[in-house]
Amino acid sequence: MFYLSQLLGTPVEDLQGERVGKVIDVVVPAGEPAVAPSALSTSTSTAASFPATFLIIEGLADEPTPVPITDVERHGNAFRLRLPVEQLLAQNPQLPGDTICLAQDVLDKQVIDLEHKKAVRVNDLYLSDDWRVLGVDNTTFGLMRRLVPARLLGGKGKQPSSSLIPWNEIEVIGSQTPVTEEEAEPPVQPHISKPLRAQSGQLAELRPADIADIVHQLTPGQGARLLEGLDNETAADALEEIDTDRQSHILENIDLERAADILDAMGPDEAADLLARLPEERAEQLLRLMQPEESEDVQELLEYGEDTAGGLMTTDYIALNANKSVAEALEAVRFSIREQDIRTTYIYCVPDETQDECKLLGVVSLWDILIADPAGRLEDLMKTDLITVEPDSDPEDVAEIMAKYNLLAVPVVNSEGILEGIVTVDDALDILLPEERKRKPRRMY
Numbered sequence: 001m002f003y004l005s006q007l008l009g010t011p012v013e014d015l016q017g018e019r020v021g022k023v024i025d026v027v028v029p030a031g032e033p034a035v036a037p038s039a040l041s042t043s044t045s046t047a048a049s050f051p052a053t054f055l056i057i058e059g060l061a062d063e064p065t066p067v068p069i070t071d072v073e074r075h076g077n078a079f080r081l082r083l084p085v086e087q088l089l090a091q092n093p094q095l096p097g098d099t100i101c102l103a104q105d106v107l108d109k110q111v112i113d114l115e116h117k118k119a120v121r122v123n124d125l126y127l128s129d130d131w132r133v134l135g136v137d138n139t140t141f142g143l144m145r146r147l148v149p150a151r152l153l154g155g156k157g158k159q160p161s162s163s164l165i166p167w168n169e170i171e172v173i174g175s176q177t178p179v180t181e182e183e184a185e186p187p188v189q190p191h192i193s194k195p196l197r198a199q200s201g202q203l204a205e206l207r208p209a210d211i212a213d214i215v216h217q218l219t220p221g222q223g224a225r226l227l228e229g230l231d232n233e234t235a236a237d238a239l240e241e242i243d244t245d246r247q248s249h250i251l252e253n254i255d256l257e258r259a260a261d262i263l264d265a266m267g268p269d270e271a272a273d274l275l276a277r278l279p280e281e282r283a284e285q286l287l288r289l290m291q292p293e294e295s296e297d298v299q300e301l302l303e304y305g306e307d308t309a310g311g312l313m314t315t316d317y318i319a320l321n322a323n324k325s326v327a328e329a330l331e332a333v334r335f336s337i338r339e340q341d342i343r344t345t346y347i348y349c350v351p352d353e354t355q356d357e358c359k360l361l362g363v364v365s366l367w368d369i370l371i372a373d374p375a376g377r378l379e380d381l382m383k384t385d386l387i388t389v390e391p392d393s394d395p396e397d398v399a400e401i402m403a404k405y406n407l408l409a410v411p412v413v414n415s416e417g418i419l420e421g422i423v424t425v426d427d428a429l430d431i432l433l434p435e436e437r438k439r440k441p442r443r444m445y
Contacts (some may be wrong), residue, residue, distance in 0.1 A: 001134070004102055004125040011078040012057050013064060014085055021059025023079065025103040027066065028052045028133055032170070052131035056103075060085055066093050069131055079206070095297040100172055101131070106427060110218060111136065112171035112226075113157040114202050117210045119217040126164055135164035170182055171203045171228050173218070204234045212241035220246065224253035227262070233341070236265035239274075248277040260289035265341075268294065269314035269427065272301035301421075309398045310391035313412045313421030316342045320378060322349040322361050327374040333366065345408040348419055349382045360386065360411055388413045399428040 004026060012021040020054055028051070054066040071088060072079045080214065081088060100106065102125055110119045124141030126134045173442050203211065203226075211230075215223040223242075227235040227250065239247060239262060251274060263271045263286060275283040275298060286296045297315045304310025317335050329347055336342040345366050350358035362382025372381055388411045389398050402410050402425060409422045 001126065001128050002027055003137070003142075004107060004127060005146065007127075008103060010071070011097055012059070013075065013078050013080045013083060015083075015292075017075075017080070019078075020081070021057045021065075023055050024058045024064055025056035025101045026052045026131070027054035027056065027099050027101050028318070029096070030100045032100045052102075052133070053099070054093070055079070056101065059091055065089070066095050068093060105172055106136070109173070110222065111173065112203060113138075113165055113169065114206070114212055114346055115165075115169045117206060117214060127319070133167045135166045137164055139163050162392070167394055173222055173229075181341055194380055204230050208234070208237035209241045211238040212243075216246065217251070220249035220255045223250045228254055228258055231263050233266040235262045240266060240270045244277070247274055251278065256285055257289055260286050263298075264291050264294045267314050268297040268301055268314050269312070269316075269421075272298045276302060276306070302348055304391060307395060308391060309389045309393040309395060309412050310420070312395050312398065312427050313391075313423045314427075315421045316340075316344075317343060317348055317409075317411075317422045318344050319348045319350045319353050319358060319419060320350065321353050322379040322382065323378070324377045324378050325374065326369055326372045326378070326381070329369055330374075333369075344422075346422075347378065348411060349378050350419060350421075357418050359417045360388070360413050362386065363411065386411070389423065390414065395428075395431045398423050399431045402428045410433065411444065 007023055007026065010023045011019050012023060014020045052069055054068055055072060057067050058064045060067075065088075067081070067088065071082050073082060074080075088268075100120050106122050106125060108122065110121055113120045118137040120136075122136045122138060123140075124137040125144060126137060128134055149165070206214075211226075211234070215226060218226065223246070227238060230238070239250070242250065249260075254262070266274070268402075271294070275286060278286070287299060290298070301311070301313070301315065304313075318332060320332055332345075333347070336344070346368065347364045347369065348360060349362040349364060350360060352358060362379070362384045363386060364378055364382045368381055381408070387401065387405050387407065389401060390412060391412055398410060401407070402423070408425045410428075411419055412421045412423060413419055
C-alpha cells in the first residue's frame with residue numbers, strides 16, 4: 001500500500017531502462033465507490049472496487065500522456081513501460097469521459113465527507129498495491145508526510161492513518177473551469193480538463209438542510225458546482241435552505257440555463273425572493289429562460305413590495321370548484337403532490353378554478369377532507385368565516401394573525417375578495433426571526 005504523494009514524481013523508464021518521464025497523476029473511474037465500506041479493516045484482496053485505470057505521465061510527449069495501468073509495471077523505485085514509447089503514443093490513449101484525476105481533482109482540494117456531512121481538505125490519498133483507492137487523509141500528519149523527508153518519518157510515514165475517510169464516503173466536487181476570477185487557477189494538466197461530472201447519488205440522499213450546510217463551507221463557485229451536479233429538484237430544495245447572502249452569489253456562478261431550470265423547480269415565492277436580489281439584467285435573463293408558466297408566477301410576485309404580504313406570499317396552492325366532491329378533491333391533492341410538488345394543508349374553494357382570478361368562497365382543511373364522506377361536497381365542508389390578509393398587509397401583522405388563529409397558511413385576497421396567493425407558516429416564522437437568522441433576501445428592486 002502507498003500514498004499518492006509518495007507516487008507523484010516517480011520516474012518512468014522505457015524498455016531499456018532509460019528515464020523517459022515521471023508520474024504526475026492517477027486516474028480512477030468516477031461515480032462509484034472505489035472500495036467496499038469494510039475495505040479499510042479487511043483484506044484488500046477481498047474488497048470489491050474499481051481500481052485506477054490510467055497513470056498520467058509527463059515527458060513522453062509535448063503534453064502529459066494518459067497511459068493504461070496495464071502498460072506499466074513496477075521496477076524498483078521506478079515504473080517501466082511494457083511497450084516502446086513510439087508504439088504507446090501511436091495508440092493515442094484517451095481518458096474516458098467520467099473519470100477522476102486524483103492529483104488534479106482531489107489532492108489539496110475540498111471534498112465532501114458524506115458520513116459527517118461536511119467539507120474536508122484532502123492532504124493525501126491512500127491506495128492499495130493493486131491500485132484501488134482506499135481513502136483520503138485530511139489529517140495534519142498527512143500534510144507533514146509531503147513536507148518532511150521520508151527518512152525523518154521512518155516507518156510511520158508509510159502506515160495508514162487511523163483517521164482515513166473511506167473512498168466510498170467521499171463525494172468529489174465536479175471540476176470545471178472556474179467562473180469567477182478569484183477562483184481562476186491554471187489547471188495542473190490542461191489536457192485532462194473534463195466537463196462537470198454528475199454526482200454519485202449519495203449526496204442527493206442527504207437532507208436539503210445538510211447539503212446547504214456543506215455549501216456554506218465552500219466558496220460560491222464550489223457551491224455552484226456542487227449544486228449543478230444534483231438533479232433540479234434537489235438543487236432547488238438545497239438552494240432554498242442556503243443563507244440569503246450566499247444564495248445570489250451561488251446563482252451567479254451557475255450557467256444561465258441550468259440556473260433557470262433550478263429556479264423552475266423552486267417555489268415561486270422563493271424564486272422571486274432570490275431573483276429580486278440579483279442584478280436586474282441577470283434576473284431578466286433568467287426569467288426569459290424559465291418555463292413560461294413559472295416565469296409568469298414569479299413576475300407577478302415581483303410586482304409586490306418586499307415588506308408586504310404580497311411580497312411574502314406564494315402562488316403554490318390548491319384552488320378547486322366549491323361543488324367538487326371530496327373524492328375529486330383528494331385526487332387533486334395527489335396530483336398536485338406528484339406532478340407539481342405542491343403540498344398544502346388547505347384547499348381553497350372558488351366558483352371556477354379554470355379562471356385566473358377567482359373570488360375566495362371558503363377554505364377546507366385537508367384533515368377534514370380525509371375523514372369526510374367521499375361523495376360529500378366541498379361547499380358543505382368549507383368554512384366561510386374566512387381569516388384573510390390583504391396584499392399590502394404588514395408581514396409582522398400577518399405572522400401575528402397566523403399565530404393568533406393557529407393557521408398553517410393564510411390566504412391573501414384583494415379588496416374585491418379575489419384570491420391572489422397564500423402565506424405559509426414557514427415564511428411567517430421567517431419574519432419573526434432576528435435579522436441575522438433570516439433567509440429572505442432584501443430586494444434590489
